[in-house]
Amino acid sequence: MTATTPELGRPAIARGFTSAQYWICLQGIVWRESLRFLHQRERFISALVRPLVWLFIFAAGFRSVLGVSIIPPYQTYILYPVYITPGLMAMIQLFNGMQSSLSMVYDRELGNMRTLLVSPFPRWYLLTSKLLAGTVVSILQVYAYLIVAYFWGIEPPSLWGYATVFPALVLSGLMFGALGMLLSSLIKQLENFAGVMNFVIFPMFFASSALYPLWRVQQGSPWLATVCWFNPFTHAVELIRFAFWQQITPLSLAVCLGCTLLFLAAAIIAYDPARGMLIRRGE
Amino acid sequence: MGQTPKPATGATGVPALEVNHVSHSYGKRKALDDVSFVVETGSFSVLLGLNGAGKSTLFSLITRLYATRHGTIRIFGHDVTRDSGEALRRLGVVFQARTLDPDLSVLQNITYHAALHGIGPHEAKRRSEDVLAQVSLADRMADRVRNLSGGQMRRVEIARALLHRPPILLLDEPTVGLDVKARADIVAHVRGLVENQGIGVLWTTHLIDEIAMTDDVIILHKGVVLANGPAAEIIATSGAADMRLAFAKLTGTELD
Numbered sequence: 001m002t003a004t005t006p007e008l009g010r011p012a013i014a015r016g017f018t019s020a021q022y023w024i025c026l027q028g029i030v031w032r033e034s035l036r037f038l039h040q041r042e043r044f045i046s047a048l049v050r051p052l053v054w055l056f057i058f059a060a061g062f063r064s065v066l067g068v069s070i071i072p073p074y075q076t077y078i079l080y081p082v083y084i085t086p087g088l089m090a091m092i093q094l095f096n097g098m099q100s101s102l103s104m105v106y107d108r109e110l111g112n113m114r115t116l117l118v119s120p121f122p123r124w125y126l127l128t129s130k131l132l133a134g135t136v137v138s139i140l141q142v143y144a145y146l147i148v149a150y151f152w153g154i155e156p157p158s159l160w161g162y163a164t165v166f167p168a169l170v171l172s173g174l175m176f177g178a179l180g181m182l183l184s185s186l187i188k189q190l191e192n193f194a195g196v197m198n199f200v201i202f203p204m205f206f207a208s209s210a211l212y213p214l215w216r217v218q219q220g221s222p223w224l225a226t227v228c229w230f231n232p233f234t235h236a237v238e239l240i241r242f243a244f245w246q247q248i249t250p251l252s253l254a255v256c257l258g259c260t261l262l263f264l265a266a267a268i269i270a271y272d273p274a275r276g277m278l279i280r281r282g283e
Numbered sequence: 284m285g286q287t288p289k290p291a292t293g294a295t296g297v298p299a300l301e302v303n304h305v306s307h308s309y310g311k312r313k314a315l316d317d318v319s320f321v322v323e324t325g326s327f328s329v330l331l332g333l334n335g336a337g338k339s340t341l342f343s344l345i346t347r348l349y350a351t352r353h354g355t356i357r358i359f360g361h362d363v364t365r366d367s368g369e370a371l372r373r374l375g376v377v378f379q380a381r382t383l384d385p386d387l388s389v390l391q392n393i394t395y396h397a398a399l400h401g402i403g404p405h406e407a408k409r410r411s412e413d414v415l416a417q418v419s420l421a422d423r424m425a426d427r428v429r430n431l432s433g434g435q436m437r438r439v440e441i442a443r444a445l446l447h448r449p450p451i452l453l454l455d456e457p458t459v460g461l462d463v464k465a466r467a468d469i470v471a472h473v474r475g476l477v478e479n480q481g482i483g484v485l486w487t488t489h490l491i492d493e494i495a496m497t498d499d500v501i502i503l504h505k506g507v508v509l510a511n512g513p514a515a516e517i518i519a520t521s522g523a524a525d526m527r528l529a530f531a532k533l534t535g536t537e538l539d
Contacts, residue, residue: 015369021401028398032387039386111380118346119399120372126399273350 017121025121026129033133036103037140043099047141050095051088052148059084071213073245085154086241087210089142089165090172090233096138097176098201100130104184117271124268131181131264135173142169161244168243171256172236178263179232185270204233232259297360299324299451299483300345305354307340307506314340315506318354322485322499324450327477329494329514330487331530332503338487339379341503342455345485346376358451372400375444375482379455383436383443385429389420392428393443400447407446414442418472434465441472451483452476458490466493491527500526504534 017025037043059081107113116126146162149155156162183196207224208231209217218225228234235252242249300322307315315337322328332338343349345356347367356363361370383392390411397407415421418438428436437457444452454473458466470493476482486493494500494514502510502517510517510533514526523529531537 017368017401024398024401024403028395031398032384032391032395035387035391036384111378111382112384114346114348114376114378114380115382115396116399117348118371118374118376120368120370121399121401122368273347 022121022125025119025125026132029116029126029129030133030136033130033137034140037137044141044144047092047096047099048144048148051092051145054084054088054091055081055149055152055154071215073242073247073249081152082154083213084211085149086244087205087208087237089145089169089240089244090176090210090237091205092141092145093138093169093173093236094176094201094204094233096134096141096173097178097180098183098196099180100134100137100177101180101184101187101196104130104181105187108184123271123273127181127268127271128264131174131177134177134180135170138173138177139166139169156244157246161246164246165240165244168239171253171260172240175232175236175256175260175263178260178267181267182263182270185267204231207231208234208237210234210237232256235259298322298357299326299359300485301355301357301360302341302345303355303357305341305344305351305356307337307344307349307352313506315344318503318506318508320501320508320511322451322483324483325477325481326499327474327484327486327495327497328499328501330485330501330503331489331491331494332487333489333534333536335505336489336503337506338489338503339455340506342378342453342487345453346374347371372447373449373451375447375449375452377437377440377444377452377454377457379457379459381436381440383428383439386427388425388427389415389431389439390424392439393446396443397446402447410446411442414445415439417445418442432465434461434468437461437465437469438472441469445476449482451485453485453487455487456489457486458488458493491530494526502530502533509533 062080104113107116116130117123119126143162146154156165179200183200187196207227209228210233214225214228214234217228232255235255238249239252239256242252298321302318302320305315305318306313318337318341320328330338330341340349344351345358345363347363347370351364356370358370359373361373363370384395387395390408393411393414394404394407397404397410402410411424412421415424418441420435420438420442423431423435423439428439431439441452441454441457452473457473458469461469473484473486474495477484488494496513496515498514499512500510500514500517501508510521510529512520517533518524518526518529521529521532523532
């Protein structure tokens, strides 16, 4: 706090916010998102069931069809369910990012979003806090999935894998959340959200290394392999895969970091009243 | 709750809200055209206009949901565009649309709002008891918002808007969709805030019967301010018998 401004007989209002107040604001936003998530049991259950269906049914069915050769970070042959687990972890976060996007459009239509946007804190800070809140929720979902997967025999080479994958989950969660936030600024009505499913989630998921290694895609279709290589989802999957195996892939780390900053900057511009798209649409 | 002594109006000479030559367009359609007015602290000002007059656009500009491209808006001297943080922290807002989260309790909604103003949970709870007592809802603190009536939700929104103790309160058609009793309660409560706490209020409405003779009135029609001043003065100047007829005469509309 630097100075005070007397307000007509009321207690003086200090200028600016302290770092403690910034922290309170962040905590409040994370707390609210977490509460909403816990209150919406269907959302929690569906977030858990979706990857488990892939794991229990799809992966079980394909484990005898698809063989995965020894590719980094694996040092031995692995079962197909083990291979697709990082992809399913990223899928949880991608769906959560899009769910956050959906809720932002919903909040905007209902007016709840205004409560956030008229806060006196800087808008970039509010949006980044909301992004962090969504990431916290997505990480809770991933660890809930990993607990179930553990009893299905899927685990990292050592328990440290659960810790080393955490920063990778933070980064990929931020990246998908920022992408969702950017999309939410572009979607005018809730009804348009179906398009996000068709044109964002499914292409990102299937054109990636989530379900099959890129060398196998390369064998089948070189141009598709190129698409997969440029897909940020592929890099999120590989970042998680390596981190779960206590390794790091610098390229994927750089791509995820770059995409996060790019998507977030674009979302902040889109939500800026002076420069964003909301004003041009007259919302 | 202990009431804050009513301050002398305009004690520092800085208006609570100052709108200067503000214009706004959606593409080629002009929603506001050179709008200017002032809301003094401790005054109840009514922004009166039919649907589509530009009230909500103006409201969005004051709250910085939209950027002010032409003209300036100041809250206690702080420019909403250049010094938005300082301007917004002095502002309490009640939107026309419901902005409470129905899945959360009353206290949780208010605590969230407090965090958005940098107020911690303990202080938020203490203040919540005060502001909810003011709107006679202290006993509903733990209830989920979806279990409240429309009037109660509106009162919670007013309590929430007061939590960070703003010296000016903006309400965008706060009585829309409420029954007669709930409407009367809310109008009386907000007038009490002006009287007892010296808060400046800008109340937007299209309902003429919510205006008192002592109010300052800004008549907005098709994006233009047609009249601005004490209600009694507007009536006298227009040569009409009451505000309803004055409004009809100024806007050229026929009211049922």
